Amino acid sequence: MSATDHLIHANSVYVETFPGARPLRPKLALTIIECMDSRLDTFAALGLQIGDAHIIRNAGGLITDDVLRSLALSQRYLGTREVMIMHHTNCGMxxxxxxxFRAQLAADSGVEPGWDVPGFTDIEDQVRKSVSAVRSCGWIPHRDEVRGFVFDVAAGRITEVTV
Structure with missing residues (x-):
């Protein structure tokens, strides 16, 4: 059985106890921006329930144009007001x-990517840069409550980064 087949089966079990639709707007008026790393169980780590927050994930949890687009929609149309940026230890970025990486993609496909995937060396510095990028974006109306954290993948603990 493939991984996708396993998930399809798991969904049929889930449907039996599905509680029904929830409100469109996140209950906590919160957006969390984080890495796509499969080791992050954001709901368990932060005590969240489905419907509490928007979660935007990408490689490194970096503040890209697409993240800012999603965050602008989250705030302007879906009522979120706070932003939590959460990077993590032992990140692949x-x-x-x-x-x-982009040179390899171009060599393999013949097409140069129109985007970049910047890595970083200092996780706390990257959190500060991410917070600054959100706070300085004019598309985002609620920029006062933007805070940054590092999640320790070995201990499950979050630590706030002073900006």
């Missing part, structure tokens, strides 16, 4: 070579 630490020391990532964007230039080599």
């Amino acid at each position: 630490t020391g990532f070579d964007d230039v080599a």
Whole structure:
């Protein structure tokens, strides 16, 4: 059985106890921006329930144009007001070579990517840069409550980064 087949089966079990639709707007008026890393169980780690917050995930939890687009929609149309940025220890983007990666993609496909995937070396510095990027974006109306954290993947603990 493939991984997708396993998930389809798990969904049929889930449907039997599905509680029904929830409100469109996140209950906590919160958006969390974080890495796509499969080790992050955001709901359990932060005591969240389905419907509490928007969660935007990408490689490294970096503040890209697409993240800002999603955050602008989250705030302007779906009522969120706070932003939690959560990077993590032992991230695959630490020391990532964007230039080599994009060159390999171009060599393999014949098409140069129109985007980049910048790596970083200092996780706390990257959190500060991410918070600054959100706070300085004019598309985002609620920028006072933007806070940054590092999640320790070995201990499950979050630590706030002073900005």
